[in-house]
Structure formats: C-alpha cells, structure tokens
Amino acid sequence: SQQGEEDPQALSIQEGENATMNCSYKTSINNLQWYRQNSGRGLVHLILIRSNEREKHSGRLRVTLDTSKKSSSLLITASRAADTASYFCATGNSGYSTLTFGKGTMLLVSP
Amino acid sequence: EAGVAQSPRYKIIEKRQSVAFWCNPISGHATLYWYQQILGQGPKLLIQFQNNGVVDDSQLPKDRFSAERLKGVDSTLKIQPAKLEDSAVYLCASSLPRLAGGLSYNEQFFGPGTRLTVL
Numbered sequence: 325s326q327q328g329e330e331d332p333q334a335l336s337i338q339e340g341e342n343a344t345m346n347c348s349y350k351t352s353i354n355n356l357q358w359y360r361q362n363s364g365r366g367l368v369h370l371i372l373i374r375s376n377e378r379e380k381h382s383g384r385l386r387v388t389l390d391t392s393k394k395s396s397s398l399l400i401t402a403s404r405a406a407d408t409a410s411y412f413c414a415t416g417n418s419g420y421s422t423l424t425f426g427k428g429t430m431l432l433v434s435p
Numbered sequence: 436e437a438g439v440a441q442s443p444r445y446k447i448i449e450k451r452q453s454v455a456f457w458c459n460p461i462s463g464h465a466t467l468y469w470y471q472q473i474l475g476q477g478p479k480l481l482i483q484f485q486n487n488g489v490v491d492d493s494q495l496p497k498d499r500f501s502a503e504r505l506k507g508v509d510s511t512l513k514i515q516p517a518k519l520e521d522s523a524v525y526l527c528a529s530s531l532p533r534l535a536g537g538l539s540y541n542e543q544f545f546g547p548g549t550r551l552t553v554l
Contacts, residue, residue, distance in 0.1 A: 328477075355540050366439070366526055366545035367478070374540070412477050416541065422468070422491055423543060425477035 328413040328426030336432045343400040345429040347413030361410045403433045439546035447552045453515040460529030470526040517553045524548040
C-alpha cells in the first residue's frame, strides 16, 4: 500500500505562477523526500526534509513539514515550462528502510 | 559521476514468456532497489538489497519474480512467466545512506527504467 497521498492529482498553471502540491502520510517518519519524474524517465531527487525540520529551501523549491498533521507541501515558485512533470512524495523511517511513494501530482506549466 | 544504468530500455513480450532486466548502480552505493511503476501510480518497491543481501522483498511476487545481486554490484530482475498485469516500468535505484544529526538518510538515485509491455 502507498503511504503518501499527493494532492491535487493534477495541476495546470501558467509560466511564472507558483505551484503548490501537498502530501499526507499515515505513520511516523524520520524523513520525507520529494522526487520529480519527467515523462518516460526515471525519478530525480529534489529535496529531503528531516522529521525535526519544519521548512527547507532549495533554489525555487520550498518544502514544509508538519509532523503533527502528518503532511508536507512542495512549493515551486516562478514556474517554468520545464517544470512540467509528475511530482512524488516519499516517506522513510530510517536510512536503511524503504521509501514509500505516493501516487504523485501531475504538473503542467504552460508557456 | 555516472548514474544508474539499466537495460534494456524497452521490452515487449507475450504472456507466459520470460524476461530479465539488468541494473548497474552508482559506484560505491551499497543499497540497490527494484521498483515497479504501473501507469498513473507511484513506484512500488519490489526488493531492496544491502550489498548482496536482501533487506526487504515482502512485495515481490516470488512465484514469478526473482532478483539477485551478485558480488554486491550489478543486479538482475527476472519475471517467469510474465502476466498481462506485469506491464509496467521497472525502475532500479541505488543509495548510499548518510548520517546527519545522529540519524541516517537515504536519497535514492534512479535509473531511466525499463518499460515492459506484456501482450
């Protein structure tokens, strides 16, 4: 079964707008990661946030984590057409454990 | 640094045939994963290796799927016999857990995947 559930399932925006995707999970974690998957390709790691962190930034990405609500959000600012992809959250509870992926959010950024 | 390599990229077979996928992880990565990704869904872990030992294969359909990681480097995943529902992308990933704040974390690096179509 999949632990993470992304919301929305699909998101369509214009270039320059911000995109926000949410992820909810069920069990305790020690880290949450976001991955991007372009059509027909493998996943690319974007950012990792640890359970004792609340917010993290990487370039145009901002991730928040609320462990009390078991939820995370990924914000992409000033989106570009090249950001068009599927975005997955994945939860882990130790360095050697498996990651459990959600079903993903499909983001379409139109020029 | 070379990424995770997988072959073949595409494979079309008929049901009840056999198929094998190959993965070469990033050099030095002790942990290797095989995932199955059905269209429209997220990756589902099939098996995880730590060096050449199996850590987790609880979701591997062992009546038809098998995997090995000889010498703790390359890995092969085999399906025999294939069913229609095995049509999916098979992803290989590797990781090298790192320590921070007394805890370990594993960012995974994925290969391009093998798209399997079973007719």
